[in-house]
Amino acid sequence: MKGVWIALQFLTRLPTPRVETDAASFARSMRCFPVAGLVIGALVAGAGRAGAHVDPWIAALAALVLWIGVTGALHLDGLCDLADARGAAHGDRQRFLTVLADPHAGSFGVVAIGLQLIVKLVLLHGLADRAFWFPLMLIPFAARIGPLVWTSWLPPLHAGLAAGFRDAIGWRHVSFWLCLLLLLAPWAPALLAAPLLIGLWGLWLHRHIGGVSGDCHGAGIELVESGLLVAALLLSR
Structure with a gap:
């Protein structure tokens, strides 16, 4: 239960009981990210x-x-930072890492956030028009399985937040959540797109970034959520 509270404290702005934590328990809380996704989705x-x-x-x-x-726009911030870094790097890895660490938002990041919000708003309208609420409730849950997969699969991009999670996550944790996702899929078939979307983002990170960071996790969550909204809308028709 402690891991759930820590995950909620990290991923949301919801009021939660005060929980004492250390680096090890914080890292283990990633196992509960999908639980936080269920709360967000509801x-x-x-x-x-x-x-x-x-x-x-x-x-x-x-x-x-x-x-x-x-x-708290946590994952939008990751999308913004990654877009800025990719847009400014021009193939220079050191410049990429420098811009990724810069807390200021540039034009690439602002455009990425704007497009993401427009995409989500339009897709949410489509689902609302069809009263497709149950799949919407599960989309944040499915997207937050992604960080467990990317952490288990990809090396840390630098010594930072993502690096701290690596030793606490294994494929058995990924398998548990993927099995639960498959059990829920008969009631929300759009969830079946989640493993594909998560895998595609992991492949993109492997090919173009060479690792994963906290910003990469945040960007991936946002993009997987949008992809699942598309899948849910297509299936609703």
Whole structure:
């Protein structure tokens, strides 16, 4: 249970009981990231369903605003940093790492965040128009299996947050969550796209980045969520 509280403290802005932690317990909390995703998904779907009593666009906006608010835009920040670093590096690895560590947002990052928010808003509208709430509730859960896979698969890009998780995560933890995802898939078939999307992001990181960092995890979560929203919308038709 301690790992769940730590994961919620790290991945959300929800009020949680005060939990004393150290580096080892913080690293182990990654095993509970999908649990935090379930909480996020339930809140997002609830906000969307409430907004749907007014209008599908209001539902989409309510879901998106709560999605950003409950996560504190944590993963959007990772997407922003990675976009800036890729856009500015021009093949120079040292410049890539320097820009990745820069807390300031550049034009590439701002554009990436803007596009991501537009994509999510439009896709959420499509799901709201069809009252497709159950798959929406599970999408944040499925996307947060990704960091477990990428941590087990890829070397740390640098000594930082992602490097601390590596020794605490193994393929048995990945297998547990993937099995649960498969058990839920009959009620939300869009979840079956999650392993493919997670694998594709891992391959892209392996080929173009050569490792994984906290920003890569955040960007991957955002992109996998968008991909799953597309899958859910296509299946809703």
